[in-house]
Amino acid sequence: MQIGFVEAVDFRNYRTLSLAPGPRLNVLSGPNGQGKTNLLEALGLLVTGRSFRTPRIAEIPRWGSPAASLTGDLVRADGTSPTRRAVRRTVERLDDGRWQLGGEPVEWARAIAFGWQDxxxxxxxxxxxxxxxxxxxxxxxxxxxxxxxxxxxxxxxxxxxxxxxxxxxxxxxxxxxxxxxxxxxxxxxxxxxxxxxxxxxxxxxxxxxxxxxxxxxxxxxxxxxxxxxxxxxxxxxxxxxxxxxxxxxxxxxxxxxxxxxxxxxxxxxxxxxxxxxxxxxxxxxxxxxxxxxxxxxxxTTPVLLLDDALSELDPAAREQIVRELAAAEQVFLTAPEPLTVKGAAVFSVNAGGVASA
Ligand SMILES: Nc1ncnc2c1ncn2[C@@H]1O[C@H](COP(=O)(O)OP(=O)(O)OP(=O)(O)O)[C@@H](O)[C@H]1O
Ligand SMILES: [Mg+2]
Missing domain, CATH: 1.20.1050.90 (RecF/RecN/SMC, N-terminal domain)
Structure with a gap:
């Protein structure tokens, strides 16, 4: 499966976000604290309806916002005819002060996330x-x-x-x-x-x-x-x-x-x-x-969300990882430095903004 596009409003440090990722390897690079992990979290939440980062959903809306929302398309191109599913997810504060997560599950959608805490x-x-x-x-x-x-x-x-x-x-x-x-x-x-x-x-x-x-x-x-x-x-x-x-x-x-x-x-x-x-x-x-x-x-294949998966590794290991990822379907890989990988879609993440690099 793939994420066709995603739009976010008041999600973490993104006031608004609109991203049309590539079908295979996507590199998200940018300095520390700019929103790379936040973006992976948004993609994971869009696909699975849960944050891989925290069970405390109150942390998700942009500070001071009463709600966060994600909309997007999940695409399955592996069957005889491609299936496209529009998805909407919300995190809202209810009148009694509790936070509620809204949105329908997509039974075939899976995301596998890797981060430093692994x-x-x-x-x-x-x-x-x-x-x-x-x-x-x-x-x-x-x-x-x-x-x-x-x-x-x-x-x-x-x-x-x-x-x-x-x-x-x-x-x-x-x-x-x-x-x-x-x-x-x-x-x-x-x-x-x-x-x-x-x-x-x-x-x-x-x-x-x-x-x-x-x-x-x-x-x-x-x-x-x-x-x-x-x-x-x-x-x-x-x-x-x-x-x-x-x-x-x-x-x-x-x-x-x-x-x-x-x-x-x-x-x-x-x-x-x-x-x-x-x-x-x-x-x-x-x-x-x-x-x-x-x-x-x-x-269908899961979407891979790999946060900083290349850090602390020697050049040979990094090269082998990139080679292994080239064989996967849709992958998002963050890196704190610019990274050029043949055939990859490259985005730069800066202060809650994402631009095609
Ligand atoms: N709910 C929120 N509202 C607004 N900003 C937030 C919220 N949650 C986190 N942030 C801010 O988002 C910023 C970016 O966080 P993120 O973890 O995505 O950075 P990063 O690009 O992955 O950095 P690093 O390279 O250090 O891992 C942080 O500075 C954090 O303070
Ligand atoms: Mg990070």
């Missing part, structure tokens, strides 16, 4: 890797997102019960009705995450090999205390075994909220031993590896 997938805490794999699973299997919300509610409820002051037996009795549901939804999450890991694996090895000729082999594995088990009964049994300890500590100790991903380069933990450049390349490779499985699942 380094955390490789070198950060387990929660960064869980949200990475949940993001992938959500793009592959849209139901994943709603079951994740449901799981978080069940987990919060369970933890509240565990923190209650009643004695062991009473707590157990109150947990019981929730546990079966917790185990069912929890195991669904685990299984979808495992499938997402499996879907990434082959492409990850290929992409990392392409980006870094001397780089070795990258592998990811899903890590859970549940071992290979894949049915809800296994999670239920683990909850039962952990119950005494759970009551003592007042929190749920087994389930997908405790899982992690192992990321290895040639069998060695990338978090502990990878160089910063290697970690950046692995993080980028993880995002690029998503393209093929997401294309298969959605029936």
């Amino acid at each position: 380094l955390e997938i490789v070198n950060g805490a387990p929660s960064a890797r869980r949200s990475f794999i949940d993001g992938v699973a959500g793009r592959l299997y849209p139901v994943h997102r709603s079951s994740l919300i449901q799981f978080r509610q069940l987990l919060a409820r369970r933890n509240r019960l565990l923190q209650g002051r009643s004695g062991d037996a009473a707590t157990r009795a109150r947990l019981e009705p929730w546990d079966a549901q917790f185990a069912t939804v929890g195991m669904e999450l685990v299984n979808r995450r495992r499938r997402a890991v499996a879907a990434l694996q082959t492409e990850l090895a290929r992409v990392y090999g392409a980006l870094c000729a001397t780089g070795g082999k990258v592998e990811i594995r899903y890590q859970t205390a549940l071992g290979e088990a894949s049915d809800a009964a296994a999670l239920l049994a683990a909850l039962e075994r952990a119950q005494r300890e759970e009551v003592r500590r007042g929190q749920t100790l087994v389930g997908p909220h405790r899982d992690d991903l192992a990321i290895e380069i040639d069998g060695v933990d990338a978090r502990a031993y990878g160089s910063r450049g290697q970690q950046r390349l692995v993080a980028l490779a993880l995002r690029l590896a998503e393209m093929l499985p997401v294309t298969d699942a959605a029936g």
